[in-house]
Amino acid sequence: MPNSDAGHASVTVIGLGLMGQALSGAFLKNGHATTVWNRSTDKADLLVAKGAVLADSVRHAVTASPLVIVCVSDYDVVRELLDPLGDVLAGRVLVNLTSGTSKQAREIAEWAAQRDVAYLDGAIMTTPQGIGAADTLLFYSGPQSAFDRHESTLRSLGGATTYLGADHALSSLYDMAVLTIMWNVLNGFLHAAALVGTANVPAAKFAPAARKGIATVADWLSGYADQIDGGRYPALDSTIDTHLAAMEHLIKESEFLGVNAELPKFVKVLADRSIADGHGGDSYAAMxxxxxxx
Structure with a gap:
């Protein structure tokens, strides 16, 4: 379905924290008439100087545009701000870029449906500084007709904008899934930097080797994904039994060097359980x- 908001459609942004300011700035940069609202009006000063219209109330902000973007601290605040506005929200597209859980996304979707509001739940996969870049990824889920209607406007926020499907929970699920990858990668790097640091190796000197290691693991993901989806885990490279031996080496090395060994010990606990379940000869994907x- 083609976009129906070709050109410079108007948009409203509610919430002007660092991310909300970045969202508003990207819309303005791309020529969209942008109305903004925030409890602390001073956060709108730079945006108003660039051409944004500061609404004097949430109601005024909502009525200004057919597309309403909300980016606030949590889903409770979304409900607090919008609950009284069912009469003016009806018929508009509401895009919630507030971070939350899949359960909260479904609850807001039900709330919106009761008020005749087309609701898209979204997730921003970048920092405020990345908003508007060609490779910046944002996820959206909800009715495709609502996404298609405003896709070109939403692409002002990131060139890698992606529609996931009709299930409102998908954006939050993807967000949480990417976060667990992020923290596991970062924690692995920090543990590794602590290890090489015992030999007075600066983290900056070790970082290139870490990047190559992370890239190598990233190349394994598609193959592991196929095994997960297929429910079979042939050991094409290394078995969990073999991984377990390396985990034991890492734990001993950490303890010998006086580095916290809790992270590799936890990974070994999972491997031990997997082997106890009969997966010792399978690939790591069986974990x-x-x-x-x-």
Whole structure:
């Protein structure tokens, strides 16, 4: 379905924290008439200087545009701000870029449906500084007709904008899934930097080797994904039994060097459980069965 908001459609942004300011700035840069609202009006000063219109109330902000973007601290604040406005929200597209859980996304979607509001839940996969870049990724989920209607406007926020599907929970799920990857990669790097630091190796000198290691692991993901989806885990490179031996080496090395060994010990606990379940001869992808358990 083609976009129906070709040109410079108007948009409203509610919430002007660092991210909300970046969103508003990207819309203005791309020529969209932009109305903004925030409890602390001083946060709108730079945006107003660039051409934004500062609404004197949330109601005024909502009525200014057919597309309303909300980016506030949490979903409770979204409800607090918008609950009284069912009469003016009806018929508009509401895009919630507030971070939250899939359960919260579905609850807001039900709330919106009761008020005849087309609702898209979204997730921003960048920092405020990355908003508007060609490779910046944002996820959206909800009715495709609402996304298609405003896709060109939403692409002002990031060139890698991606529609995930009709299930409102998908954006939050993807967000949480990417976050767990991020923290696991960062924690692995920090543990590694602590290890080489015992030999007076600066983290900056070690970083290029870490990047190559991370890139190598990233290349394995598609193959592991195929095994996960297929439910079979042939050991094409290394078995969990082999990984376990390396984990034991890492724990001993950490302890010998006086580096916290809790992270590799936790990974070994999962491997031990996987082997106890009969997956010792399988590929590392079989470890997903441990994460699927409550």
């Amino acid at each position: 997903i069965e441990q994460f699927r358990k409550p």
